[in-house]
Amino acid sequence: MKEEKMLRAFSLVDDDLVEKAAPREQKPKIPFWWKRLAYVAVAACLMLAVVLPIAFMGGDNDSVPVISKLDDTTQNADETAPMVSAGDTLPLPADTQFVTTQSAVDTAKPAPDVTKQPIDVGVGPLDAYKDSEYFSLIEMLDALLSESEIDLPPSQPTAPDIAPSGVTNDFSGSLTGADSIQRSDTHIFCLKDEKLEAYTVSGHDFVCVGAFDVGDMSEFSLLDGGKKVLLLRSSSIWTKLLLLDVSDPACMKELRRVRITGRLCSSKLTDAGLVLATNYTVWEAPEYDNPTSFVPYMQYDGGEANHLPMEDIILPTDKLLGLDYAVIYSLDPDTLTLQSRKAILGSGAAKITENYVFIHSWHSTTLANTLRRYTDLYCFDYQDGVLTYRGDLTLEGRVSSLDEKDGILRVVADVAYRNSYEHYSGVSFYCVSLQSVRVVAELKEFTENGQTVQSVYFDGDTVYIGTQHATSSPTSIYLVDFSNHANILCVTPDEPIARSISLAAFGDGAVLGIGYGNRDFVGGPYPHTIGIFKREGDKAVSVAKYRVENAAEATGHLPSSLDREYYLDPERQLVGFAVRTKNEDNSVKTEYILLHFDGKTLSEFACVEIGGDPCAVHTLLLDGKLHVFGDKEHRVISV
Amino acid sequence: MNAQMEDNKIIALYFERSEDAIAESQAKYGKYCYKIAKNILSSHEDAEECVSDTWIKAWGVIPPQKPKRLSAFFGTITRNLALNRMESFFAEKRGGVILPILDELSEILSADGEDEVVDAIVMKEAINTFLASLPTQVRKIFLQRYWYVRSVKEIARDFNLTENHVRVILHRTRSDFKTHLANKGVCL
DSSP, X not given: OHHHHHHHHGGGSOHHHHHHTOOOXXXXXXXXXXXXXXXXXXXXXXXXXXXXXXXXXXXXXTTOOOOOOOOOOOOOGGGSSOEEEOOOOOOOOTTOOOOOSSSSOOTTOOOOOTTSOOBOOOOOOOOOOOOOOBOOTHHHHHHHHHTSOOOOOOOBOOOOOOOOOSOOOOOBSOOTTOSEEEEOSSOEEEEETTEEEEEEEETTEEEEEEEEEOTTOOEEEEEGGGTEEEEEEEOSSEEEEEEEEOSSGGGOXXXXXXXXXXXXXXXXXXXXXXXXXXXXXXOSOOOTTOGGGTSOEEEETTOOOEEOOGGGEEOOSSOOOOSEEEEEEEEOTTTOOEEEEEEEESOOEEEEOSSEEEEEEEEEEEETTEEEEEEEEEEEEOXXXXXXXXXXXEEESEEEEEEEETTEEEEEEEEEEEOSSOEEEEEEEEEEETTTTEEEEEEOSOSOTTOEEEEEEEETTEEXXXXXXXXXXXXXXXXXXXXXXXXXXXXXXXXXXXXXXXXXEOSTTOEEEEEEOOOSSTTSOOOEEEEEEEEETTEEEEEEEXXXXXXXXXXSSOOOTTSSXXXXXXXXXXXXXXXXXXXTTSOEEEEEEEEEXXXXXXXXXXXXXXXXXXXXXXXXXXTTEEEEEOSSOEEEEEO | OOTTOOHHHHHHHHHTTOTHHHHHHHHHHHHHHXXXXXXXXXXXXXXXXXXXXXXXXXXXXXXXXXXXXXXXXXXXXXXXHHHHHHHTSOGGGBOTTHHHHHHHHHTTSOSSXXXXXXXXXXXXXXXXXXXXXXXXXXXXXXXXXXXXXXXHHHHHHHHTOOHHHHHHHHHHHHHHHHHHHHHTTOOO
């Protein structure tokens, strides 16, 4: 960004001006009566000739495990971009008619026949599509970094209005422009324009049967078989929850509203409860006589603040940190009533599994001029919704991904050490027994020097690890087989096929990788590249690859592959996503591409123009039809 | 170990290749560098690592370099390391102060969007002549905002001004800076 370049340019300011402008160190104000109390206490101590321990956060305590911090860089399959999986179909009225070029709609869901023309012509509101002028500021930054002159592509002309011709309007009342869409057995719920809306499908109509104002909530989950909806919003300061009764979608009711201090970093709904992990930072100098200013708390329905008790805070033994907390909450999902909570003084990342919560924080330590990274890992279980501390350990490296199975925690970590003479970065893998909270197996520094973790996918007793040398270099896929703890194997990677690859399950031992391939020119867009990876002997190979041609994403730098929704259907071996592409006249359009893997190749099953922002596209599978909802348009693809 | 060792003695330790150089640097400037990094990055750990990297880098360049102003020297290294790290982060990992600052800096940028490679020497001269022309307090406020990446609230508290007053000063100074850059033929 140019703004970042401007900010960096300030580093050119003369040293003497910088030094003279240095801010004065601020000390937190202590109320006068605290000082007076302290003097009295000291005087009493001297009189009694007893030295009293001063109780403060960080004082000695017999049971104070070291605190870990949260810094989650995990990109597990279950933590990637919202990927819509093919679920059960929504029952539709028996007389539903669809306009389709196929001779009959096949509702038995076999593998799709790619020889047919699968594109249905159902279209929602037929607004004209206009795209803004396409110009990337990043291209200028690239030019500066490469220190060479480049010919920038010309500014893209405005796309012409698209006249609706030869298109049949099959569906009305579409779910276009929604922030997110989910379905229960009976209804479709969508979050749109600060409302939760409920729809049914009646013939070719999406009919809105109810709506509820939810304010700035940004995501939701269906609970209790679709009878309740839990909405959530998290900022750097607050996490807000709203529980609604939607058993009658025409008459939705608010059940409970909760506000929790801190930013949400992980959550999971399990049989034991709704578990949330937050990071709470005290931004301002605390007022010591006002706990609300420095102790995490929660509020129900705008009521009294319920502060975290001191006895639920785990303190470090060997360091006093700033006022950051990693707080874990276990709530009753039916009522959001608090069941249990624990906190660690210090921020960190969280991983919540079916039975455990792991808080981890990393730090760098310089010894003999060599800088090394370590992670402190804290383990909790939460049987019956009650959080219990299990223990902690320190691993070398910065934890990138965690996964727990059968009482063994599997850890992938970025390892780095450097001094003036040498520099190493690579990846290590650990197995930690949760019985003893100790490492029982490890494979250390198994990648080439210079590699850092890009993405991780655990598959049983193997783990696929995507690594890269630098931010924009291709991703190598390593496979680690730890089925035998005494002999952990590392399968060597094949030639890289793309950058910034995220990994996901794709059935039958295959792993799907979504990333970005080489761009056609310096400063140009990186095209989406999809790959299927499998283990073949001692290699993790790419067995199929697909690259989007004529890519025209509105950026010249490497974007995150998690910036949009992907449709994954391992059963049908389909993967779908929206992307911007260029026409022959260099105008830009948005297309939805649905790919099919036949065991050997990835090919286009369907490609439909949808319009609008590709990152705002959502999909929904209904009775063998994939509904694709854009900003303003709606397409239906028979699968 | 003297936590407030004089700068020339710290530099001498670097020249002697004594490991105490890093310890003394950390003791005297650790907090200062940490604050600079933390203002840019939201993560305590990343800020700490930037500070640690600062000493490694300093160890590599002193000697032959002999900084005249050690605080600014270390601070600039930390600042650049933090900016490097920030640019690889997605928005959610950036410091809370950085996003509004980037918005403010967009006002200084040229609107015509022409691509131009700006020479660092030209830019350095333009920035420093502009800053030298400012009244002392205005210059300090401007640098605390855009070099030290501090919040308006912190700056107002330091200078005993209202936040609104600080915002007005920054707004006017940004406008003057934009004019100054245009007059110098520097377009971003």
